Amino acid sequence: MKTFSIGEVAKELNLTVYTLRYYDKEGLMPFVERTASGTRLFKKSDIDALRVIECLKSTGMPIKEIKNFIDWCSDGDATLKQRYDMFMERKANVEAQIEELKKTMELIEHKCSYYKTALEAGTEEIHKNNKIGTSITP
Amino acid sequence: MKTFSIGEVAKELNLTVYTLRYYDKEGLMPFVERTASGTRLFKKSDIDALRVIECLKSTGMPIKEIKNFIDWCSDGDATLKQRYDMFMERKANVEAQIEELKKTMELIEHKCSYYKTALEAGTEEIHKNNKIGTSITP
DNA sequence: TTAATCCTTATAGTTAACTCTAGGTCAAGT
DNA sequence: ACTTGACCTAGAGTTAACTATAAGGATTAA
Numbered sequence: 001m002k003t004f005s006i007g008e009v010a011k012e013l014n015l016t017v018y019t020l021r022y023y024d025k026e027g028l029m030p031f032v033e034r035t036a037s038g039t040r041l042f043k044k045s046d047i048d049a050l051r052v053i054e055c056l057k058s059t060g061m062p063i064k065e066i067k068n069f070i071d072w073c074s075d076g077d078a079t080l081k082q083r084y085d086m087f088m089e090r091k092a093n094v095e096a097q098i099e100e101l102k103k104t105m106e107l108i109e110h111k112c113s114y115y116k117t118a119l120e121a122g123t124e125e126i127h128k129n130n131k132i133g134t135s136i137t138p
Numbered sequence: 139m140k141t142f143s144i145g146e147v148a149k150e151l152n153l154t155v156y157t158l159r160y161y162d163k164e165g166l167m168p169f170v171e172r173t174a175s176g177t178r179l180f181k182k183s184d185i186d187a188l189r190v191i192e193c194l195k196s197t198g199m200p201i202k203e204i205k206n207f208i209d210w211c212s213d214g215d216a217t218l219k220q221r222y223d224m225f226m227e228r229k230a231n232v233e234a235q236i237e238e239l240k241k242t243m244e245l246i247e248h249k250c251s252y253y254k255t256a257l258e259a260g261t262e263e264i265h266k267n268n269k270i271g272t273s274i275t276p
Numbered sequence: 277t278t279a280a281t282c283c284t285t286a287t288a289g290t291t292a293a294c295t296c297t298a299g300g301t302c303a304a305g306t
Numbered sequence: 307a308c309t310t311g312a313c314c315t316a317g318a319g320t321t322a323a324c325t326a327t328a329a330g331g332a333t334t335a336a
Contacts, residue, residue, distance in 0.1 A: 007312065017313085018295055025315095026293095037302065039313055055245045058238065062292075077261045084253035091246050094239055100196065101236050107193045108229050115222035123215045145282075155283090156325055164323095175332060177283055201323075 003033075003041040013050055020050075027067045028053055030074060059090050060097070141171075141179040151188055158188075165205045166191055168212060197228050198235070 010017045023029055024040070031049065033041045056066050069086055072079035118124045148155045161167055162178070169187065171179050194204050207224055210217035256262045 005313075016295080019293085021314090022294060035302095037314080039302085052245070052249075055242055058242050059246070064292095077256075080253060080257050080260075080262065084250070084257050087246055087249040087253055091243070091250055094243050094246060098236060098239050098243075101232055101239070104193055104196050105229070105232050105236075107190070108197070108225055108232060111190075111225040112222070112229055115218060115225055118215075119218045119222050122218075124218065143283075154325075157323085159284090160324060173283095173332090175284080177332080 001043060003043055004047065006040050006042070009042045009047060009050070012047060013054065023050075023053070023063070026063050028063065028070055030070065056090065059094050061090065139181060141181055142185065144178050144180070147180045147185060147188070150185060151192065161188075161191070161201070164201050166201065166208055168208065194228065197232050199228065 004012070006017050006020055009015075010020055020029075024032065029046065029050070032046050033043075035041060053066055053070075056069065057063075069083065072083050072086075114127060118126055142150070144155050144158055147153075148158055158167075162170065167184065167188070170184050171181075173179060191204055191208075194207070195201075207221065210220050210224075252265060256264055
């Protein structure tokens, strides 16, 4: 079976080898095998697992919690419920994050048009006697 | 004009007084006035400005960059272009973040259904002979 | 007036997630 | 044989963003 070096995996996932070794140290990759002399041998499935880890990371999940999940995976079917619950919670969490970003977007877009108008007028003064709340400070 | 104490502002914005003082130290609130004895007096407009700061923070903007923006605000009309460009860049950035989260969401949802099926079957084995790529490791 | 409850500064400590260095091993090429 | 470059570990250093502590000053309520 084809295997990959830590350098190859780092390139593939846009991570550094330092980061991968750090993840390993934190217990995120107990499944990665080694040669007799200690060099890591990554399988295709290990890279897939790392993609899942990156996915969880991108939801803002801290590494220690990701480790819990990895441990549950090693523990087998007894932890299916925990893992299901975890992903359901992640789902709700990501939905909330998207909503939050959409709210943020509204204010950002307001600022874009505020500055567009000001830029066209050459001065922010144009907004100064706007008292009806269409502008947001500053 | 009505003013607010640091404690009131902290409560209003769901921040701690430590955080607000930290922001001040980092130069994010040069507009906040003080009493003769040094106590901060926040105006309504200062709270609005802090909301904008929180908005920028929620886009993932580091505090040092937010400080640049605050400095530009103090510099007046000469910096309108920078500020406009900054918000346009933030807009693109937030759009990208939302897209990223939507991609993340797809994998998370896949995992939810993967574990739902496994949970119903009582075992992950149910997915083991699925070779057509509808499952994602682990 | 005295106690409580704010506020202040300066400075130290914490946490997460890297990021790097030093010193060493190993396999391939010249 | 030797050099090059990628790998290894242990452990130190970095950065951002808080978070807390110590020591003290001001304001209010009994």
